Amino acid sequence: MLKPVVALAGLALLALVAAPAAAQEAVPSQSWSFAGPFGTFDRASLQRGFQVYEEVCSHCHSMNLLHYGDLGPNGPGGGIGYTEEEVAAIAAQHQVTDGPNDEGQMYQRPGRPSDAFVRPFPNEKAARAALNGALPPDLSLIIKARADSSPVKDITGGADYVDALLQGFKQPPKGFKMSPNMNYNVYFPGDQIAMPQPLQGNDVKFADGTHATLPQEAHDVATFLSWASEPMMEERKRTGVKVLIFLLALTAVLYAAKRQIWAEIH
Amino acid sequence: MNAPATQGQSKLVRWIDHRLPIFTFMQHELHEYPTPRNLSYWWNFGSLSGIMLVIMMVTGIFLAMQYTPNVNLAFDSVERIMRDVNFGWLMRYIHMNGASFFFIVVYIHIFRGLYYGSYKEPRELLWMLGVIILLLMMATAFMGYVLPWGQMSFWGATVITNLFSAIPVIGGDIVAWLWGGFAVGNPTLNRFYSLHYLLPFVILGVVVLHLIALHQHGSNNPLGIDRKGPQDSIPFHPYYTIKDMFGLGVFLIIYCVFIFYLPNALGDTQNYVQANPLQTPPEIVPEWYFLPFYAILRSVPDILFIPAKLAGVLCLFGAIAVLFFLPWLDTSRVRSARFRPIYKWVFWLLVLDVLALGVVGAHRPEGWYIVIGRVATLYYFIHFIVLFPVIGWLERPLPLPTSISAAVTRRSGAGMAGATAPMEKH
Numbered sequence: 001m002l003k004p005v006v007a008l009a010g011l012a013l014l015a016l017v018a019a020p021a022a023a024q025e026a027v028p029s030q031s032w033s034f035a036g037p038f039g040t041f042d043r044a045s046l047q048r049g050f051q052v053y054e055e056v057c058s059h060c061h062s063m064n065l066l067h068y069g070d071l072g073p074n075g076p077g078g079g080i081g082y083t084e085e086e087v088a089a090i091a092a093q094h095q096v097t098d099g100p101n102d103e104g105q106m107y108q109r110p111g112r113p114s115d116a117f118v119r120p121f122p123n124e125k126a127a128r129a130a131l132n133g134a135l136p137p138d139l140s141l142i143i144k145a146r147a148d149s150s151p152v153k154d155i156t157g158g159a160d161y162v163d164a165l166l167q168g169f170k171q172p173p174k175g176f177k178m179s180p181n182m183n184y185n186v187y188f189p190g191d192q193i194a195m196p197q198p199l200q201g202n203d204v205k206f207a208d209g210t211h212a213t214l215p216q217e218a219h220d221v222a223t224f225l226s227w228a229s230e231p232m233m234e235e236r237k238r239t240g241v242k243v244l245i246f247l248l249a250l251t252a253v254l255y256a257a258k259r260q261i262w263a264e265i266h
Numbered sequence: 267m268n269a270p271a272t273q274g275q276s277k278l279v280r281w282i283d284h285r286l287p288i289f290t291f292m293q294h295e296l297h298e299y300p301t302p303r304n305l306s307y308w309w310n311f312g313s314l315s316g317i318m319l320v321i322m323m324v325t326g327i328f329l330a331m332q333y334t335p336n337v338n339l340a341f342d343s344v345e346r347i348m349r350d351v352n353f354g355w356l357m358r359y360i361h362m363n364g365a366s367f368f369f370i371v372v373y374i375h376i377f378r379g380l381y382y383g384s385y386k387e388p389r390e391l392l393w394m395l396g397v398i399i400l401l402l403m404m405a406t407a408f409m410g411y412v413l414p415w416g417q418m419s420f421w422g423a424t425v426i427t428n429l430f431s432a433i434p435v436i437g438g439d440i441v442a443w444l445w446g447g448f449a450v451g452n453p454t455l456n457r458f459y460s461l462h463y464l465l466p467f468v469i470l471g472v473v474v475l476h477l478i479a480l481h482q483h484g485s486n487n488p489l490g491i492d493r494k495g496p497q498d499s500i501p502f503h504p505y506y507t508i509k510d511m512f513g514l515g516v517f518l519i520i521y522c523v524f525i526f527y528l529p530n531a532l533g534d535t536q537n538y539v540q541a542n543p544l545q546t547p548p549e550i551v552p553e554w555y556f557l558p559f560y561a562i563l564r565s566v567p568d569i570l571f572i573p574a575k576l577a578g579v580l581c582l583f584g585a586i587a588v589l590f591f592l593p594w595l596d597t598s599r600v601r602s603a604r605f606r607p608i609y610k611w612v613f614w615l616l617v618l619d620v621l622a623l624g625v626v627g628a629h630r631p632e633g634w635y636i637v638i639g640r641v642a643t644l645y646y647f648i649h650f651i652v653l654f655p656v657i658g659w660l661e662r663p664l665p666l667p668t669s670i671s672a673a674v675t676r677r678s679g680a681g682m683a684g685a686t687a688p689m690e691k692h
Contacts, residue, residue, distance in 0.1 A: 037527050065345050076349040137539075141345070144530065145538040152531035189548075229538070232348065232355040239356070240526025247522060251515030258512045261504050265303065 027149040043081035049224025065140035069113030076231035132181040134194035143229040159222040166218040169197035300499035302487035310513035311375040318368040325361040335459035340415035341540040359529040369555035383601030384486040390593035392479035406465040409458040416537030432576040490602025498670035557627030565639035597658030605664040
């Protein structure tokens with residue numbers, strides 16, 4: 001008698017879970033080299049993405065969790081495919097404040113692989129003062145922090161979002177009230193973002209000759225940021241395959257042993 | 267004990283056992299320990315919970331070697347574990363997902379106890395010790411979630427500790443005392459870290475008591491009737507050791523799929539943003555395993571002269587406290603729901619009710635969610651306080667089998683007949 005009641009209540013529950021939250025324009029799903037259980041980061045795309053970050057994003061956005069050495073073979077997850085010499089050259093392009101020296105003075109020197117990425121602003125107040133009061137978020141973990149468009153919060157969800165956001169700048173619709181110093185973006189919560197459109201296409205000249213269209217730049221920088229937020233992903237997935245194969249075999253053996261031992265009881 | 271457990275063992279074993287009877291103890295509690303012969307796979311979740319506790323403690327100890335409990339360093343120290351510490355990412359993902367899987371197995375363990383009446387005489391204290399373990403687990407999980415010092419860590423801690431401000435007169439002072447200051451801050455993080463390290467060992471102690479209480483009368487079983495003789499039981503080892511190990515294998519496969527391929531699926535993305543006391547996240551949601559309780563907390567309106575906040579807090583704690591009284595609230599003498607034609611169905615209403623509360627807890631308290639939350643909260647308490655005693659009085663239980671062995675042998679014959687019968691009918 002209670003069966004249909006339970007079934008109905010179950011259905012109602014399902015409907016509740018499935019009810020979508022009305023909000024922003026849906027973030028389109030892209031194809032990523034690092035998607036799926038065997039996905040790996042496309043090294044060429046990572047390097048192009050790093051170039052976009054270096055030449056464009058890094059003027060405002062810090063990546064405090066990264067060190068130049070992380071990009072090389074000794075970095076987490078084996079870096080993004082640069083050699084140690086290349087990493088040293090990249091680090092040396094930056095001026096790093098070090099010290100105090102024996103005279104008690106801070107001084108500038110060229111960067112080394114062990115240095116953290118140089119910050120665009122010395123502190124939050126300096127950033128806000130320079131940028132109409134806006135504070136650009138640190139990008140080290142931005143992909144994991146914005147992964148909500150993936151139902152399992154996979155980094156592909158964050159990559160989809162950043163990729164879409166970078167291409168989501170539009171003219172505001174008629175009658176839409178913009179706050180001062182804000183920009184219209186269909187993918188940003190509330191449609192207004194302090195960041196002006198950062199990439200237009202042809203913002204960088206890719207070292208590998210790839211044509212720097214806006215979708216290409218957005219895709220590459222999202223790939224780089226995905227690596228930055230989860231650099232151990234490749235090792236994690238590789239280990240997972242081994243662990244699961246082992247566990248499947250072990251469980252099969254245990255099942256056989258269980259049947260054997262219980263045979264005399266049944 | 268006429269035949270010593272160490273008979274036929276080496277001289278060294280006998281020497282040790284004469285002075286410290288660990289071998290006798292193991293022989294007694296594993297090999298001779300009589301276990302009902304009819305335990306189903308639902309009985310795997312007790313040992314799985316114990317194994318999860320060990321996994322959490324081992325990974326936690328390794329994480330503690332690299333973690334820094336300071337508001338300025340905690341977030342980065344967790345990320346250093348993820349990036350620079352050898353296998354740090356693995357330890358952290360095992361621990362982080364372990365919290366979820368610990369609750370999954372414990373919740374299944376609890377609902378198994380509810381279905382088969384495992385809390386009834388003479389296992390009342392066994393059940394109550396289990397409720398204490400649940401409470402300790404909840405405190406441990408809550409404080410552990412604060413340690414990475416992400417946005418949800420900070421704001422979750424703020425919301426939950428603020429619950430105590432609902433206590434009249436002294437509430438505000440209690441909250442300041444919990445915080446060690448006037449907001450969640452460095453003293454809070456330090457004491458939470460200290461307690462998060464301590465409480466698992468307290469849990470371990472209560473688990474030992476839980477096991478002593480269990481071994482006093484042995485496991486309940488799907489029939490809910492007592493063992494009547496040797497024909498009803500089998501030794502725990504090797505029968506249930508191998509069954510538990512096979513179950514563990516299946517469990518680890520599912521657990522590892524999450525660790526290696528869906529490591530953040532059960533977490534909140536906001537916790538990858540460092541805690542910022544000046545910026546409230548759009549929504550403050552606890553981890554999924556607290557959602558039903560969170561829904562109860564938010565669903566309760568003003569009751570007479572009790573303000574909604576205090577009423578919510580009382581109901582939140584009441585939702586657990588009521589479990590302590592369950593052995594006496596349930597008036598039925600029959601343990602297993604198999605022989606309780608009404609309770610058998612009402613049990614599933616509670617499962618559904620808790621799931622509904624979980625869904626409500628994950629959403630803003632708006633529109634229908636408020637209504638469903640209130641109905642579900644009300645039902646939760648009615649289920650325990652009204653339905654348990656009333657069904658026990660009204661229900662006419664089915665006849666119980668005379669013994670476990672009789673039922674098992676009869677059922678295997680009847681089961682085969684039952685399996686072929688539908689085919690003949692169609």
